[in-house]
Amino acid sequence: MSSHKLCMIPGPIEFHDDVLQAMATPATSHVAPNFIPILGESIEMLRQVLFTSGQPFIISGSGTLGWDMTACNLIEAGEDVLVCNSGYFGDRFGECLETYGAKVTHHRVPVGEAPNPSAVAELLKTKKFKAITITHVDTSTGVLADIKAVAEAVKKVSPDTLVVVDGVCSVGSEEIRMDAWGVDVVLTASQKALGAPPGLSIMAVSERAIGVFKARKTPIPNYYANWTRWLPIMNAYEARKPSYFATPAVQNVFALHTSLKQIVAQGLEARFAAHKEASKKVKQACADLGLKLVPTGLGHAANGMTAVYYPEGVVATDLLPKMAAHGVVAAGGLHVDIAPKYFRLGHMGISTDPARPDVDATINALKESLAEIKAAKN
Amino acid sequence: MSSHKLCMIPGPIEFHDDVLQAMATPATSHVAPNFIPILGESIEMLRQVLFTSGQPFIISGSGTLGWDMTACNLIEAGEDVLVCNSGYFGDRFGECLETYGAKVTHHRVPVGEAPNPSAVAELLKTKKFKAITITHVDTSTGVLADIKAVAEAVKKVSPDTLVVVDGVCSVGSEEIRMDAWGVDVVLTASQKALGAPPGLSIMAVSERAIGVFKARKTPIPNYYANWTRWLPIMNAYEARKPSYFATPAVQNVFALHTSLKQIVAQGLEARFAAHKEASKKVKQACADLGLKLVPTGLGHAANGMTAVYYPEGVVATDLLPKMAAHGVVAAGGLHVDIAPKYFRLGHMGISTDPARPDVDATINALKESLAEIKAAKN
Structure with missing residues (x-):
């Protein structure tokens, strides 16, 4: 489809x-x-x-x-x-x-x-x-x-x-x-x-x-x-x-x-490991982009999702539709104290399978969307 | 399938x-x-x-x-x-x-x-x-x-x-x-x-x-x-x-x-009429087989389902598996006072479409199953 x-x-x-x-x-x-x-x-x-x-x-x-x-x-x-x-x-x-x-x-x-x-x-x-x-x-x-x-x-x-x-x-x-x-x-x-x-x-x-x-x-x-x-x-x-x-x-x-x-059939240990691996990849990509996680330390950050602050000057209405245009649906903020300031990515279940493009596609959509926003501002 | x-x-x-x-x-x-x-x-x-x-x-x-x-x-x-x-x-x-x-x-x-x-x-x-x-x-x-x-x-x-x-x-x-x-x-x-x-x-x-x-x-x-x-x-x-x-x-x-x-799109009036038609067919078939409805009068019998007593000497374990073998799943009794004495047929939704075989197939499965039970007893 x-x-x-x-x-x-x-x-x-x-x-x-x-x-x-x-x-x-x-x-x-x-x-x-x-x-x-x-x-x-x-x-x-x-x-x-x-x-x-x-x-x-x-x-x-x-x-x-x-x-x-x-x-x-x-x-x-x-x-x-x-x-x-x-x-x-x-x-x-x-x-x-x-x-x-x-x-x-x-x-x-x-x-x-x-x-x-x-x-x-x-x-x-x-x-x-x-x-x-x-x-x-x-x-x-x-x-x-x-x-x-x-x-x-x-x-x-x-x-x-x-x-x-x-x-x-x-x-x-x-x-x-x-x-x-x-x-x-x-x-x-x-x-x-x-x-x-x-x-x-x-x-x-x-x-x-x-x-x-x-x-x-x-x-x-x-x-x-x-x-x-x-x-x-x-x-x-x-x-x-x-x-x-x-x-x-x-x-x-x-x-x-x-x-x-x-x-x-996958086995729970393998499943937990796959989620950790996918999470590490997403969180590293966020760090490389200079983005700050909502969790205050990696030791208590979930392995199935990532909540991350927008960079200065970027808002949901900029980023999420751009990511969608790149084929990836991400979620806005939900915590009432910071809702407009951050967004959320899920990386669970089959999306953690390294044979699937989901995680890389998400990281790419994020990178490209941020680059487009930056370019439009210059 | x-x-x-x-x-x-x-x-x-x-x-x-x-x-x-x-x-x-x-x-x-x-x-x-x-x-x-x-x-x-x-x-x-x-x-x-x-x-x-x-x-x-x-x-x-x-x-x-x-x-x-x-x-x-x-x-x-x-x-x-x-x-x-x-x-x-x-x-x-x-x-x-x-x-x-x-x-x-x-x-x-x-x-x-x-x-x-x-x-x-x-x-x-x-x-x-x-x-x-x-x-x-x-x-x-x-x-x-x-x-x-x-x-x-x-x-x-x-x-x-x-x-x-x-x-x-x-x-x-x-x-x-x-x-x-x-x-x-x-x-x-x-x-x-x-x-x-x-x-x-x-x-x-x-x-x-x-x-x-x-x-x-x-x-x-x-x-x-x-x-x-x-x-x-x-x-x-x-x-x-x-x-x-x-x-x-x-x-x-x-x-x-x-x-x-x-x-x-079908229209509600047409839909009600289709359910009445399917119901009439099923209830007439039951009457033809000498079966007695659970509702005491046709005036207050549902158009989307039929509850009907087994004939003398027939029980759920005889009839329902036989009907299933004929490709039709019917339901047993549910009312606590009479549960083992009757069974239930649904005829709702697309099954009331005269172009579909559902109602005829159900009537045939019922007829053939009852005939088989009778034959086995003789």
């Missing part, structure tokens, strides 16, 4: 042809023998991707729905939650938690910085927190949180606190070892490094968190997001039995299944 | 090739200039399909999410809701409403019967109901409710009561004139007579109901389903402007758009 522009935003990302083909699977009943194993195997493969024996959920909805599922199933009104807030998505997750009655304390860090495990430890000493949430990669800043270090701090200071990771922009691109690191919830969506089109809210929940959920004292204040209804469905599909609560997004699940098979 | 079996269940239904092609649209940003009008036009076309000037919502999720959106946005805790309950989906909608604090009164009718407008009028006199819900076509029984008559009864007895129609199994196959009939909410999903794959929760809400929503006194107890967040998004897409709350299911919206264009 010659008119197709490379989608190099931090999600949705470029899809493999086989994934698109799966999206076009002809009409199939959600309880048909050819669909049941597709959802069942997807649940199983998610465990491999997240290194967990916990319970995956694959549900029709946006990634945002994962916030509701976490809040309404695990938190009871009046309970305290600590939100590690590195940008837009920390603010929003906090709002969602408050909707369900949580008392939210924010561990806010300056734009471009990552949550501080020592500061988290100090905050955890101030009161009993039911859960702590961490945005693994804040899509608004490109900051990568050290969830392993934060989870360790939690374990030392407040071991009962549930560790919740918003992995919307990290699952499939950044290392997550749920069980080994003591992470209780990872929530994500289909359209980022899991390599499928948007439309699926995806989670994995530790046995411990499922226990906390089952032991809750108050009713769950949500119908669609209630795990009581979804647990038997997920168990049934995994046991290869038909079951019904709400019609799953059959074609999207076929697409996710196709992408998960590719991810598992 | 020679191995494809016709999907003749009451949703998901068969998709037009162009719809499947749209599902395989390459990666596209949810705020890209080629996507914004797709969602914007879909919103506009939904108004045509439902004969309304109200506010459509197109959101990533299952049809079930429409219950949550109705309950959490329009009902405040302690308010009374009257649920016209003709089967499985009345029970479930009632549960959803109670989750959000509604006091639910059920107008229950025997299996196979439709809600009774006079009984509804009497019930409406007993107390102040904030809303009444009607399952237009109960997918569990194939019963078609006379929503026009019920809405008229409401208007006479309790004009402030909001009229909510669960149109999951009726929008696109049964006549609905939202504004003329005084219907305040129609909720549906993408995978039935709207002709697109599952994955989208779709609604239209009257200006009056939006007013009630805006005048509510208590906070909305849900984050993802909160119209406060979605209204500006729908307005932005309709104004062809980028906007973000949660990433829409881009490919599913492309598919919905393709199907809606076909529906509008």
